Amino acid sequence: MAIQxxxxxxxVLGTDQNGNEIKLSDFKGRKIALYFYPKDNTSGCTAQACxxxxxxxxxxxxxxxVIGVSKDSAKSHQGFISKQELPFNLIADTETKLQEQFGVWAEKSMYGRKYMGTLRTTFIINEEGVVERIITPKEVxxxxxxNQILNN
Structure with missing residues (x-):
């Protein structure tokens, strides 16, 4: 059942680009914009990260x-962070565990071909670790x- x-x-959210475990409790007292995106270094994902x-x-x-999540490897994330000068961590969810927990790993379709992929979605998590807002793929x-996150 997807997180609502x-x-x-x-x-435990996952492991970042440097192999460090990222936990919810690391951000106690802060809100988290946990954003799931399909792939490093693609046009839409680069625009969003920038x-x-x-x-x-x-x-x-x-x-x-801000914490980003995709299926890409830690090495891919390191390159993406370096190339785009990103000041936040990216979780390497290579086995899609976190994406499945949040319900964003789903069947997609392009040119009539069906495949599994990441639905671009952002979860706003409050200071107590509770999801208070979801920006859906159609809304991102x-x-x-x-600005979308700031001006809810």
Whole structure:
């Protein structure tokens, strides 16, 4: 069953680009913008990451921490962070465990071909670790995502 508004987020979120375990309790007292995206270094995902990078100081000032999640490897994440100068961590969810918990690993379709992939979704988790808002794939504006989070 996918995580919904009002549910507590899992304590262990995953492992970041440097092999460090990321836990909910690491961010006690802060809100988390946990965003799931399909793939490093693709146009939409780069636009979204850069919007969050450019709005990072405003997000931090508003009490948010930003964490990205995709199926890409830690090595891929390191390159993406370096290339785009991202100031936040990316979780390497290579086995899609976190994506499945949040219900964003799903069947997609392109040109009539069906495949499993990540639904671009952002979960806003409050200071107590409870999901208080979900920005769905249809709602995510990759080029203005930081403002979307700030101006809920």
């Amino acid at each position: 508004i009002g549910d507590k987020a899992p304590e 919007s969050l990078r450019d709005g990072y100081e405003s997000l931090r000032a508003a009490g948010y921490e 504006n990759t080029k203005d995502h930081a």
